[in-house]
Amino acid sequence: MEGSEREVLLARTFVEIVDTLVDDFDVVDLLTLVADRCVEVLEVSAAGLMLVAPEGDLRVVAYSSEAVRAVELFELQSEEGPSLDAFSTGAPVVNQDLERVNGRWPRFASKAIGCDFRSVHALPMRLRGVTIGALSLFRTHEGAMEESDVIAAQALADVATVAILHHRAASEAQLVNEQLNHALNSRIVIEQAKGVVAEATGLDMEQAFNRLRHHARNHNQRLVDAARAVIDGTLKPEAFDLPGSSRRS
Amino acid sequence: MRVLSLLSADGNTEPGTARLCDVCAEVSAMSGAGIMLMADNAPLGSVCTTNEVSVLIEELQYTLGEGPCVDAHKSGRPVLEPDLADPATLRWLAFSPPALAAGTRAVFGFPLQVGAARLGAMNLYRDRPGRLSDDQHADALVMADVAAQAVLAMQANAPFDTVARELEAGANFHLVEHQASGMVATQLGISVGEALVRLRAHAFSHDLALIEVAEAVVARQLRFDPS
CATH class of the missing domain: 3.30.450.40 (GAF domain)
Structure with a gap:
């Protein structure tokens, strides 16, 4: 591919990646795009991406072909290979001729050669000291990858990394916000139930609350569940256990 | 900064x-x-x-x-x-x-x-x-x-x-309004959601703040049922 033609494609790819970064973008879609574009823009035959899961282990997330998926899954199972090395060291592993790495990753190399790959490169997905995965590139022909291709591939990996870290922060925010709404709704339900109990019994709010809490405890129920039952009418204030009574005694 | x-x-x-x-x-x-x-x-x-x-x-x-x-x-x-x-x-x-x-x-x-x-x-x-x-x-x-x-x-x-x-x-999560909703729901035999709507309508039509209406209900100075 002509240098200028590749530059145009590369620039388009970055625009395309940025374009996917809407608030609720899909990580797998993004990384699949990166894998596919690596194959189109760089002098490589196949590409795959692994990401670290919350539990700490790597998972194969995106791949440009089934062969790469198979090789990468094998790499994880056999616990040896370039992606694992790039991930654990945070440094690139480039231009590894598969015929000559037998000593380093014997099982991985024979599996990759069995899929017609001749060389492999793995780049860490890394930002500010945090490594979240690795991008691996496979070639079916011999020869070292050009320096400019390595730089371009690392740039693609970097953009994807920034996007994913941003996405995780946003997901975390979403989760906390949902928890906050949930907690506020529980508060509301409890206050409503206090009102129902107060009206039905003539007690004041504090006494009504104590009555509700006493009943919930006696029945090993969460306060909010007892409150919900009061609101939907399945638990009548008249049926409450009175203070001093205990079902378990 | x-x-x-x-x-x-x-x-x-x-x-x-x-x-x-x-x-x-x-x-x-x-x-x-x-x-x-x-x-x-x-x-x-x-x-x-x-x-x-x-x-x-x-x-x-x-x-x-x-x-x-x-x-x-x-x-x-x-x-x-x-x-x-x-x-x-x-x-x-x-x-x-x-x-x-x-x-x-x-x-x-x-x-x-x-x-x-x-x-x-x-x-x-x-x-x-x-x-x-x-x-x-x-x-x-x-x-x-x-x-x-x-x-x-x-x-x-x-x-x-x-x-x-x-x-x-420093928050106001309108707890009194929800207590009042529970009371009004019981008075009228309606849902708490409907009760809050009734409270809001009462506040609007009497040019009162919702909290004032709710406080009157909780203090048992205002009832919504005819009794």
Whole structure:
């Protein structure tokens, strides 16, 4: 591919990646795009991406072909290979001729050669000291990858990394916000139930609350569940256990 | 940076929500500010307010379900009303008259969001009309972002199903209104949701704040059933 033609494609790819970064973008879609574009823009035959899961282990997330998926899954199972090395060291592993790495990753190399790959490169997905995965590139022909291709591939990996870290922060925010709404709704339900109990019994709010809490405890129920039952009418204030009574005694 | 130094100006290492609203108003050179939490396009309550007018602006929106925060949250964009007395677009027919009467001339709503998480909105008001300058607008956007992050940071460490204590400190989650809803629901044999609508309708038609109606119900001075 002509240098200028590749530059145009590369620039388009970055625009395309940025374009996917809407608030609720899909990580797998993004990384699949990166894998596919690596194959189109760089002098490589196949590409795959692994990401670290919350539990700490790597998972194969995106791949440009089934062969790469198979090789990468094998790499994880056999616990040896370039992606694992790039991930654990945070440094690139480039231009590894598969015929000559037998000593380093014997099982991985024979599996990759069995899929017609001749060389492999793995780049860490890394930002500010945090490594979240690795991008691996496979070639079916011999020869070292050009320096400019390595730089371009690392740039693609970097953009994807920034996007994913941003996405995780946003997901975390979403989760906390949902928890906050949930907690506020529980508060509301409890206050409503206090009102129902107060009206039905003539007690004041504090006494009504104590009555509700006493009943919930006696029945090993969460306060909010007892409150919900009061609101939907399945638990009548008249049926409450009175203070001093205990079902378990 | 200016925002952060203001937030810690009182030497408090844990910026509480009260300080947060003051800073929102100070940074954007407004008369007052309030931060409202919302879910499903309806106000849940306010985390903080700077003064009585801000309290009223939040209260009106909670009672009426309309106003700058409600619109900002729904649309995900800033909602700007530089002159409530002479608005470019006619909106908030119930909200505007009492807000004006309380001394509000310009009001602005900015959505609170972090990524796809939409928390509610910040409102700013000023006692005289006028647009936000570009700087004020930019500062308000920063403050809305700081406020959203602060709310989430406070809630992040709260136990499950519990509202963070820092968030509750200066908050008004309309608990009395919900107690009154429970009572009215029982009086009329209707759902608590319907009961809240009845309370709101009563407040609106008697020109009262929802909280006044709710307090009268809880004090057993006002009943909704004919008995």
